[in-house]
Amino acid sequence: MTGTKNIQSNFIGTLNETTLHADLKWFLSESHDQLEKQVENYVIDIVRDDLLIEIQTSNFANIRKKLENLLQNYRIHLVHPIVRDKWIGSLDSQLNKVIRRRLSPKHCSYIDIFEELIRIPTMITHPNFSIELLLVQIEEIREKNSQVSWRRKGWGINDKKLVRILERKQFKNPDDFLCFIPKSLETPxxxxxLAQSLKKPVRLAGKISYCLRKMGMLNVVGKRGNAYLFDF
Structure with a gap:
């Protein structure tokens, strides 16, 4: 695990947060930090002197307006976990016990940040904003729920817990995101x-090029057939 703290999966946070969110907040916090402090009209996960630290485990659209408003007057550090490994546990609600576990075949990496970054692509250009990615392992607890979609076969997500933090990576300006473009990729x-060079789906490559364009790191310089050509 990165850092010096052991993960306390039984840590209980506030404001109905998931165990994963509470675990990350506990891991990131320092002794002099203020937790769940109100700043203007918002509750902030961690306040460290003049820095506001916000943890967002999914869907950046939900936090976009909050960030836009606070960035006018405060420095903000957004922390987001990238799930490299996920164990799925099936909870027996009568026994209140996980009866079986399996490892999900889906494994994410840092580059998957663009799935969320597409919702706030210009924010990294603000001098008060930075983002940190935590490459993590988690456990997702599921239990039977009659109201859950048939696609999940009646199993709904009960909670998510942090198992381990493997790595950390910070991005402070648009240039930092160019690390995702392979040096071997010829321009335009x-x-x-781009997708072939990364060995990733074209859909993700499109999100990467869109975000980099919004950051001012990439330009459309023409077309090849129906496809846009990009260059730096």
Whole structure:
């Protein structure tokens, strides 16, 4: 695990947060920090002197307006976990016990941040904003729920818990995101060529090029057939 704290999976936070969110807040906090402090009209996860630290485990759209308003007057550090490994536990609600576990076949990496970054692509250009990615392992607890979609076969998510923090990576300005573009990729390039170079779906490559354009790191310089050409 990165850092010096052991993960306390039984840590209980406030404001109906998930155990994962509470665990991350506990891991990131320092002795002099203020937790769940109100700043203007918002509750902030961690306040460290003049820095506001916000943890967002999913869906950046939910926090976009909050960040936009606070960035006018405060420095903000957004922390987001990237789930490399996820164990799925099936909870027997009568026994209140996880009866079986399996490892999910889905494994994410840092580059998957663009799935969320597409909701706030210009925010990294603000001098008061920075983002930190935590590469983590988690456990997702599921239990039977009759109101859950048939696609999940009646199993709903009960909670998520942090198992381990593997790595940490910070981004402070748009230039930092160019690390995701392979040096071997010839310019100009299309989304298809970017996808092939990364060995990732074209859909993700499109989100990467969109975000980098919004950051001012990439330009459309023409077309090859129906595909846009990008260059720095």
């Amino acid at each position: 390039f299309t989304n298809l060529e």
